[in-house]
Amino acid sequence: MGLYSVKSMCAVVEARWFTEDGWSVPQILRPILPSKIALFLWQVQKNRIASKENLAQRGVVLENGAPCIFCLSTTESVAHLFLHCPRIWMLWIAVLHREGISWSAPASISTLLDEWGALRKSTSRILWDLIPYALCWEIWMARNNVIFHDKIFDPEAIWESHAFLIFTWMRAWWKDCPYDANQFARGFTKIDVHAKVSTRPVISWKPPQGLILKFNVDGSFQSGRAGIGGILRNNVKKVAGKFSRKVEVKRADEAEVLAILYALLFCQQFMVYSVEIESDPSLAVDWVCGTKNRPWNLTNELNMIDYLLPLVACRGVSHILREGNMEADKLAKEGCSREEPI
Ligand SMILES: [Zn+2]
Known part of the structure; x- marks a missing residue:
């Protein structure tokens, strides 16, 4: 029997399926993005997460027609939850507004990812490409917190957390990053990531020995x-x-x-x-x-x-x-x- 970590499992999944499906994590993001997050967005894009609509289609009985927990107005599908919900779409609008563009909602996350690169105007490429990963992850965390932990929906908290998440990824990868969390929170357009930033080896948490x-x-x-x-x-x-x-x-x-x-x-x-x-x-x-x-x-x-x-x-x-x-x-x-x- 072999030993597997989440990272090695993700590497196998990435190599075998991501590319076969014509979707892969951009090369530039691979040393930055945690495997768990990359895998999550792949599942979102493939409509393979446990949205209420998907659960209902698998025969799980849900109360009240399985509405979106954020707006309560329609069924929680993947496209609605991550894009079309009016309380979520405003977050995407804010990202695009910062970039100085207006955009109509795409039909799916898959379309959004296809078009995302072309929408960039002034944000550094790396930061721009990280946004959908961070935003979708924080939307999912917020949705789970409302459903399972009785938290109140707070779009501002999602906004702040997605910027902080990108900051933590960048700080771990960018050796001499001169920006702090507050500067990331204020917006990405003033953060300049040169093509040749010095990066550091990934330093991760090491487990303690035995029962310690x-x-x-x-x-x-x-x-x-x-x-x-x-x-x-x-x-x-x-x-x-x-x-x-x-x-x-x-x-x-x-x-x-x-x-x-x-x-x-x-x-x-x-x-x-x-x-x-x-x-x-x-x-x-x-x-x-x-x-x-x-x-x-x-x-x-x-x-x-x-x-x-x-x-x-x-x-x-x-x-x-x-x-x-x-x-x-x-x-x-x-x-x-x-x-x-x-
Ligand atoms: Zn909604």
Whole structure:
């Protein structure tokens, strides 16, 4: 029996089917786009996702005629959900408006993808080509959150998340990316991706050994607000817990120390033992691991960390590059504006 990862499975699927069907992920996007997202858009384009219309056609009985959860006016087909729903089409309009063009809705996602390249005016090619992947993925996430988690539909959140998603993909690939998340959020037309940007090897999250759990944490400071986030996973990347909340500090490095402290308190409270912690800001990790040059204003927090480390049998606190810490990074950024902690 062989060993397979999602990535290797996607590679097989891509090689065997994408090209046979006359559809493939553009070469330029392959080192940037996660396989999961590429596979998802392929399924959308082939009408092979579990939309309510597709489920009904397979004999699944759905209540009230299986309406679109966003507008409740018509059946949730793939074309309606991702394009024609008036509450979704406005997002595509916003993308095209930014580009300075107007466009009538295409009949299907397949047509949209066929025509997409020709619609670009001022956005860099790579960013432009990533938009349908990010937008469709976030629409699907929002749809699932409304159906399965009773969340309220918020098109602005989809808009912000799709820009942030593209930012995280680009930061992982573009070695010297000079732009931050806020600049991506403000629009792509001012972001210049040259043909020869220096790219970095893909650095991904590495699973912990055996029964040890790994807590990836991060702190963030944006627009005068600070947040912390963390995600606890086992060796098969199963999530055992996570947190995202705002904190009352004035600097990013203070938030980063609090993120480590909060992860340890989390472990103590939920009796998680044998854990390792990874954080991408190296300064906070240096303060935690050494006793010299610690800032006086964080003495209490660092003393508490010293006390908790052996208590939860922490195997170590180490530094990881941001690309391997994306989930914690996102939770920390979301924490900055979160009223209720999770
Ligand atoms: Zn709708």
